[in-house]
Amino acid sequence: MTNAPAAKPKKRIYQHLYFWVLVGISIGIGIGLAAPGVGAEMKWLADLFIKLVKVVIAPTIFATVVVGIAGMGNLAKAGGLALKTVLYFNITTVFALAIGLVVINVWQPGSGLGYDIESFDTSAADATIESAGATDSGFSGFVLDLVPTSFASAFVEGKLLQVLLLAILIAVALSMLGSRAEGMVRGLDTFAKTMFGVIKLVMWVAPLGAMGGMAFTIGEHGSAILGSLASFMVSFWVTCLLFITLVLGAVCRMTGFSLVKYVRFIKDELLIVLGTSSSETVLPRMMTKLEAAGTPKHVVGMTIPTGYSFNLDGTAIYMSMGALFIAQAFGVDVSIWTQIGLLVFMLISSNGAAGVSGAGLVTLAASLAAFDSVIPVAGIALIVGIDRFMSEGRALTNLTGNGIGTLAIARWTGDLDRDRLKYVLDNPQTVDVDELMKQEAMAATTSAADAAGGRTEPAKESADRGA
Numbered sequence: 001m002t003n004a005p006a007a008k009p010k011k012r013i014y015q016h017l018y019f020w021v022l023v024g025i026s027i028g029i030g031i032g033l034a035a036p037g038v039g040a041e042m043k044w045l046a047d048l049f050i051k052l053v054k055v056v057i058a059p060t061i062f063a064t065v066v067v068g069i070a071g072m073g074n075l076a077k078a079g080g081l082a083l084k085t086v087l088y089f090n091i092t093t094v095f096a097l098a099i100g101l102v103v104i105n106v107w108q109p110g111s112g113l114g115y116d117i118e119s120f121d122t123s124a125a126d127a128t129i130e131s132a133g134a135t136d137s138g139f140s141g142f143v144l145d146l147v148p149t150s151f152a153s154a155f156v157e158g159k160l161l162q163v164l165l166l167a168i169l170i171a172v173a174l175s176m177l178g179s180r181a182e183g184m185v186r187g188l189d190t191f192a193k194t195m196f197g198v199i200k201l202v203m204w205v206a207p208l209g210a211m212g213g214m215a216f217t218i219g220e221h222g223s224a225i226l227g228s229l230a231s232f233m234v235s236f237w238v239t240c241l242l243f244i245t246l247v248l249g250a251v252c253r254m255t256g257f258s259l260v261k262y263v264r265f266i267k268d269e270l271l272i273v274l275g276t277s278s279s280e281t282v283l284p285r286m287m288t289k290l291e292a293a294g295t296p297k298h299v300v301g302m303t304i305p306t307g308y309s310f311n312l313d314g315t316a317i318y319m320s321m322g323a324l325f326i327a328q329a330f331g332v333d334v335s336i337w338t339q340i341g342l343l344v345f346m347l348i349s350s351n352g353a354a355g356v357s358g359a360g361l362v363t364l365a366a367s368l369a370a371f372d373s374v375i376p377v378a379g380i381a382l383i384v385g386i387d388r389f390m391s392e393g394r395a396l397t398n399l400t401g402n403g404i405g406t407l408a409i410a411r412w413t414g415d416l417d418r419d420r421l422k423y424v425l426d427n428p429q430t431v432d433v434d435e436l437m438k439q440e441a442m443a444a445t446t447s448a449a450d451a452a453g454g455r456t457e458p459a460k461e462s463a464d465r466g467a
Contacts, residue, residue, distance in 0.1 A: 017203060017434065018268040024207035025214050025275045032218025039219020044210025051115070052202045053281045056195045058155045060284055061305040063192035068301025069171035070185050075264030078302075084301050087455055089311035090347065092401060096313040097245045097343045100320035103239040109231035110328030115382070150236035154337045168445040199284040200434060210275020217277075217388045229386050232325050236390055239317050240397045247403050248313075254419055255404075257409045261425040265289070266403060266434070270396060277391040279399040283308065285433050286403055292431045293424040295410045303409050314397030318390055319346045319364045324370070338374055345370055361387045375385035423465050 013019050069078045102430035146165050148154035154162035174181035245259070252259040263270070266289065269282040283304065290300050323342060327334045334342075346367050361380065368377040383390075410416035424431055 001348040008084070016268070017206065020207040021271040021275055022209050022269070023244050024209075024211035025271070028211040028214030028216075028275070029218055031211075031215040036219040038257050039095055039215035041216075042212040042219070043216035046209045046216065047204045047212075049202070049209025049212075049409060050276060050278050051279075052205060052282060053283075054158055056198050056202075057280055057283060058158055058160065058163045060157070060192060060195040060199070061160060061308075062163050062170075062299040063188040063195065064287065064297075065167035065305055066171045067185055067189045067192060068172065070166065070174040070181065070300035071298055075172060075175055077378060078175075078298075081302055081409070082168070082306070082414060085306050085405075086310055086413055088309060088405055088409055088412070092247065092251075092311060092313055092405065094343070094398075095348055096316035096401075097320045097346055099243050099247070100239055100317040100345060101324065103235060103242070104321040104324040104328075106230070107235040108328055109235050110325040113329040115330050115379075121223060132176060152466055160305065162460045164305055164309060167305075172427055190291055194282050196288065199262065203285070203434070206272050206275070206281070210272065213276050220388070229383070231388055232321075232383070236321055237393050239321060240314060242392045243313060243317060244397060244400055248401055251404055251408050252264060254309060255408045255416075257407070257421055257425055259404075260406065261428075262407075263400070263433075265293070265425055265428045266399070269399060273395045273399050274392055277388065277395055279395040279402070280308065282399065286399070288433050288436050289431060290406050292433070293407070294420030295406055296415045298413050300406060301414065303406040304402060307405055308398075311402050311405055312394075312398050314345065314394035315363065317397065318394050319367060321376055322364045322383055323371070326382060327375045329382055330376055332375060334374060340372070342347065342367070 028039070028042070031042065039085075145159075146161055148157075148159065148162040148166070154166055176186060238248070249259045252262060266286070269285055269289075272282050273279050287304050289299050290304070291297055320343065324334065324339070338455065361384065365377055365380050368375055368380070407416060407421065
C-alpha cells in the first residue's frame, strides 16, 4: 500500500492557480461583452503566454524522452512501450473520427443552408487554404515531415514530431553506449528539471493569458454565434463530451479509476487550456501530475509527448464534423464509402497537428484538398469565424485524452502504481504541482552544483562504499 504523505497546511483559495485563471477568464468575458473593440485587441496577451511556454516545450520534451528511454536500459522494453503507445493513440483517434461522423450525420447542422459555391464569398478562407497548400498532407508528406532539415531546425520551428524522433534516436544511441552515457543522461535530466522550473515561473502569466484569450474570443467573434453555425458549435461540443464520457470513460473504467475524479484532479490545467485554447501550455504540469499520481517517469516521458502528435482526439472530431458540415451547407451528398475514405485520410493527416489554436483549421483544409472534387475546400470560409470557439473544445479534449491515455498505457505495461493513483484521485489536494516543480528545479540546482564540485551522486556512493 502507498503511504499517505504528511499533511500540509491547506492553501487558501486565492493561493491556487485555478482561482486566478478563473478570475482572468471572468474579466476577459466581461471586457469582450462590454467593450468588444478593446477585447479584440487583447489577443496579444494569450499569444505572449503561449510563446513563453513554447520556448521551453521542445527542449523539455527532448530531454524528458531521452532520459526516459535511456533510463530504462532495455531497448526492447522501450520499443514495446512505443509500439503500444502509438497503437493505443491511433485506436482512440479512429473512435474520435467515427463518433464525429456519426453525430454530424444524425444532427445535420448544415442541412438547409443552401449555399452555392459559385456565388459564395471564399475570401475568409484564402489564408487558411494557402497555409494548407504549403504542406503535403498525404502519407509521403507525413513521413518526410518526420525528419527535420537539420538538428536545430526541429527546435527552432517547434515541430514536436521531429523533436520526438531526434529524442528517440539519441536515446537509443545512449543506451548502446551503456555506462559511458551516464554523465550525459544525468546532464539532460538536470536540464529537464531546469525547464520545469522555468515553466513554473511562466505559469504566473497564465491568468493574464486566459484573460486576453477570452476577451479576444468574445470581442472579435461574439457576433458569429448565429443560426446553423451555433448549431454546429453545439453539436461539436456535445460530441466531445460524448467521446470523453463514452470512449474515454470506458478506458478509465478498464484502467481502474473514475473519470470524474480524474477531471477534478486536472481542473487547473483544464482551466488554463480553456482560457488559452492551447493544450501545449500545460504539458510540463501534466507530466509532473501524472508522475505524482503513480506513473513512472519513463512512461510519462514517452506517452505525453507522443500524445501531443498522435492523440489529438479533439482535432480528429473537429475535422470529421467540419468536413461533413461544409458538405451539408453546400447540399453535397457524401457517400458512406467516401466518408470512410475521409476517415482513413484524416487518421494520417491528424497525426502531427500541433495542439495550438488554429492548427485544426489548417489540417482540416489540407485534408479537404484531397477530397475537393466532392467537398469544396473553399467552404472552410464558413467556419473560419467560429474556429476560435471550437479550438477550446479541441484543446480540452486533446488534453483529457492524453492524460487518460498515459495512465491506461502505464496499466497496460504493468507500470502503474494503482494504490498511489487511487489515493491521489481521492485526495487531489495532496499533489501541489507548483511545489513539485519547485523541488525539481531545486534538485537540478543541487545536481549542477555537485557536478561543478566534481562529486556526482555515483561518485559519492563509491566513496561511501570505499570508506
